[in-house]
Amino acid sequence: MDLNRIAAMTVIASVVSFPFASSTPAHAMVQDTSSQPAHDRAEREQTAQDHRKHTGAKVVGGTAGGGAVLGALAGGGKGALIGGAAGAGAGAIANKVRKDKAVKKRERRETEQPEYNSSPR
16 A cells, blocks of 8 residues: 555544544433433524534534545545545534533533622622
8 A cells, every 4th residue: 555545544544433532431421310301401402503503414514525535535436435424424423422512511501500699789
């Protein structure tokens, strides 16, 4: 293999493995059932915002395009097709991780009580 193919394959492997490296550990994903309505509300709000801004399509499309470019550099037309598919799969996983983190952030923001200044005016 020549140097271009080795470099392109290394980049593709790192892009594909990125979402797995940043995933949340299993012990951190335990959820309290008493906060289920707050979770459902946060998930609905995040989904609505993502649909308005087309966030999922941007993430998946961008990674698919990047994978296609790298695949084309590594293996021509067939490589572009394989790279695009791998990029789209990685983008779908990355979008799921991004959405889950955003929902948890909304949940925390909703459950935290604001601290008011209790000193007299």
